[in-house]
Amino acid sequence: MTKHRLQGLILLPIAAGLLLSTTGCSAVIDAVHxxxxxxxxxxxxxxxxxxxxxxxxxxxxxxxxxxxxxxxxxxxxxxxxxxxxxxxxxxxxxxxxxxxxxxxxxxxxxxxxxxxxxxxxxxxxxxxxxxxxxxxxxxxxxxxxxxxxx
Structure with missing residues (x-):
């Protein structure tokens, strides 16, 4: 696995967390529930x-x-x-x-x-x-x- 690919995999959860915290989690919560x-x-x-x-x-x-x-x-x-x-x-x-x-x-x-x-x-x-x-x-x-x- 390349260094850039590994960094991308590490940064993906962080980016997802930031996105959820800035886009209203109620839509995500509604979908889950x-x-x-x-x-x-x-x-x-x-x-x-x-x-x-x-x-x-x-x-x-x-x-x-x-x-x-x-x-x-x-x-x-x-x-x-x-x-x-x-x-x-x-x-x-x-x-x-x-x-x-x-x-x-x-x-x-x-x-x-x-x-x-x-x-x-x-x-x-x-x-x-x-x-x-x-x-x-x-x-x-x-x-x-x-x-x-x-």
């Missing part, structure tokens, strides 16, 4: 561009700066929507069954989750400072959330 993330300016943009399933109907009318992290098979999702509008009347208070499957950099840091949440169709939703945090967790193989609040 088989997840995808989306951000939308408002509810209308979310309804047009939601990936994988329909945008959840529980998103308040004034929802803005909406973030979504979901598994590629849509079996798990966590959503943060900023806004002060109430949830739709189809959302009903219920016992919490789960918690979000993952934490994204945009998610609020919570010490604990309430025992009661709003059940909005297949989603569990709770108020957070300045908005709403919702999540979906499949309870059987192949299950994906439906958009409509039941």
């Amino acid at each position: 088989r997840t995808h993330q989306e951000t939308f300016t408002d509810r209308a943009a979310a309804e047009r561009g939601w990936v994988g399933v329909d945008a959840p109907t529980w998103l308040p009318a004034d929802a803005a700066d909406i973030h979504d992290l979901a598994t590629d098979d849509e079996s798990q999702a966590v959503i943060l929507a900023h806004g002060s509008s109430p949830l739709p009347s189809t959302c009903q208070e219920a016992d919490r069954r789960g918690i979000p499957f993952d934490t994204a950099s945009w998610a609020p840091v919570l010490d604990r989750f309430p025992d009661r949440v709003a059940r909005c169709g297949d989603y569990e939703v709770m108020p957070v400072d300045g908005g709403w945090l919702g999540w979906f967790s499949a309870t059987e193989a192949g299950q994906r959330p439906t958009a409509a609040a039941r």
Whole structure:
């Protein structure tokens, strides 16, 4: 092996590390964990561009700066929507069954989750400072959330 080739092999991991540290590792992390993330300016943009399933109907009318992290098979999702509008009347208070499957950099840091949440169709939703945090967790193989609040 030539000296230049050996140097190239040594420098390759260093260059890759530098590239990852400067290009937003969330894309790499998403690929490894088989997840995808989306951000939308408002509810209308979310309804047009939601990936994988329909945008959840529980998103308040004034929802803005909406973030979504979901598994590629849509079996798990966590959503943060900023806004002060109430949830739709189809959302009903219920016992919490789960918690979000993952934490994204945009998610609020919570010490604990309430025992009661709003059940909005297949989603569990709770108020957070300045908005709403919702999540979906499949309870059987192949299950994906439906958009409509039941």
